[in-house]
Amino acid sequence: MQEYSKKERTTDIACLILFPLGFIILAILAIMGFSEGFFAETYISSTQIVSAILVMILPVLRLTKKFRSPYWFMFLVTSVPYLHAVSLFLGFYHSFANWDFISHTYSSIIVGLIVFISLLIIQHYTVRIDLGSTATILFFTFIIAWGFGNIWEITEWIIDNAFGNALMSYSVMDTLGDLVISDLTGAILTDVLAGIILSRYSITQIVEEMNLDRFMDRIGKKWDKKCGNESDD
Amino acid sequence: MKENLVVPATFSTLLLTLAIFETTQNKYLKEWVCIILCIGLTINILSSFITTIHYTPDDWIDFYLVTPSFIFVSFVSILLIIGYFNIRLDHVMLAVFTLFMSLSTVSAYAGLFLFTRVLTKTLTDEESKLANYYLDASFAVVLLAAIISIFIIDIIIRKKKIKLITSKYIVTEEK
Numbered sequence: 001m002q003e004y005s006k007k008e009r010t011t012d013i014a015c016l017i018l019f020p021l022g023f024i025i026l027a028i029l030a031i032m033g034f035s036e037g038f039f040a041e042t043y044i045s046s047t048q049i050v051s052a053i054l055v056m057i058l059p060v061l062r063l064t065k066k067f068r069s070p071y072w073f074m075f076l077v078t079s080v081p082y083l084h085a086v087s088l089f090l091g092f093y094h095s096f097a098n099w100d101f102i103s104h105t106y107s108s109i110i111v112g113l114i115v116f117i118s119l120l121i122i123q124h125y126t127v128r129i130d131l132g133s134t135a136t137i138l139f140f141t142f143i144i145a146w147g148f149g150n151i152w153e154i155t156e157w158i159i160d161n162a163f164g165n166a167l168m169s170y171s172v173m174d175t176l177g178d179l180v181i182s183d184l185t186g187a188i189l190t191d192v193l194a195g196i197i198l199s200r201y202s203i204t205q206i207v208e209e210m211n212l213d214r215f216m217d218r219i220g221k222k223w224d225k226k227c228g229n230e231s232d233d
Numbered sequence: 234m235k236e237n238l239v240v241p242a243t244f245s246t247l248l249l250t251l252a253i254f255e256t257t258q259n260k261y262l263k264e265w266v267c268i269i270l271c272i273g274l275t276i277n278i279l280s281s282f283i284t285t286i287h288y289t290p291d292d293w294i295d296f297y298l299v300t301p302s303f304i305f306v307s308f309v310s311i312l313l314i315i316g317y318f319n320i321r322l323d324h325v326m327l328a329v330f331t332l333f334m335s336l337s338t339v340s341a342y343a344g345l346f347l348f349t350r351v352l353t354k355t356l357t358d359e360e361s362k363l364a365n366y367y368l369d370a371s372f373a374v375v376l377l378a379a380i381i382s383i384f385i386i387d388i389i390i391r392k393k394k395i396k397l398i399t400s401k402y403i404v405t406e407e408k
Binding site for chain 1: 314318319320321322323326329330332333334335336337339340341344
């Protein structure tokens with residue numbers, strides 16, 4: 001496991017401050033009435049605040065040494081709420097015809113990559129769980145990435161019901177378009193990307209870069225112990 | 234034959250064929266597992282027929298009835314996949330894969346069935362909004378039913394003291 005250097009710590013503190021800062025500025029501007037979006041200021045500013053909290057999770061995990069995610073991973077994950085929140089603030093969903101498709105597809109790719117990496121970590125650090133060949137890992141990545149689209153649609157539905165408005169889902173075609181076109185496209189693109197990655201690097205090479213040894217060794221052993229049969233003991 | 238029968242019935246029939254094949258071959262899955270799968274899939278196909286008979290163009294209740302059956306179909310699919318591709322999972326991973334397989338299947342179902350239906354009909358904005366809520370609600374039903382099924386799977390496995398799914402259901406080799 002690599003040492004946690006001072007430089008890394010400084011970078012993590014900077015990320016912890018800078019990641020939510022953009023959202024906080026946008027939230028203040030929305031409250032002041034500067035947003036270009038077609039939605040109520042309360043909705044736009046609430047989205048910025050929730051996003052600000054979400055983007056702090058990965059830097060906090062790094063600082064507390066619970067999960068030292070690679071920086072490229074942290075930036076990719078952070079880009080998703082930024083894309084949504086900035087688009088909402090600037091009214092891109094209404095200004096550009098295919099913006100919803102782009103936003104959904106991009107989010108689906110990032111979620112898919114998180115799923116893909118999680119499956120590789122499970123495959124690498126557990127002995128008794130075996131996800132099989134590259135093809136089956138890609139298959140599971142695909143179904144989970146696509147399935148997450150449904151969870152997002154349910155979230156939209158819950159928010160709409162809670163606020164009593166069609167803030168997030170507009171029509172059945174909107175939901176179907178998100179699920180069947182955007183999310184499916186995202187899941188397919190993720191699989192293509194994951195397939196290219198796996199053809200160039202081994203699972204060990206990908207996972208060991210993440211410095212998860214200490215954390216995952218413990219979890220992996222626990223998992224293996226839990227998976228064991230009485231006959232194996 | 235109504236269009237909403239095609240997807241679940243074809244999918245279930247295909248899986249039923251595989252399950253029957255497994256019962257006769259007894260190669261990957263245990264016999265008692267295959268018998269349960271065959272009974273479940275037969276019920277699933279029959280329920281598809283029943284919902285189709287009672288289907289009316291303005292009645293979205295069939296969606297509530299058909300979608301939970303995807304959980305069972307997904308569970309069967311995952312069991313067959315882990316059997317054929319020599320995958321080893323614990324019950325948590327099995328439950329997670331079943332959950333997401335259910336959600337992906339319902340997306341595919343929604344895409345094939347509803348897109349055809351929506352595109353061939355002219356819906357008013359109000360009807361479209363209502364349909365959207367039914368659609369999202371049906372996803373919520375699947376999610377809720379899948380979570381409940383995870384608990385049921387967990388309880389059954391714990392009760393039967395099966396900790397590693399694949400070693401009891403399927404013959405595998407060490408990684």
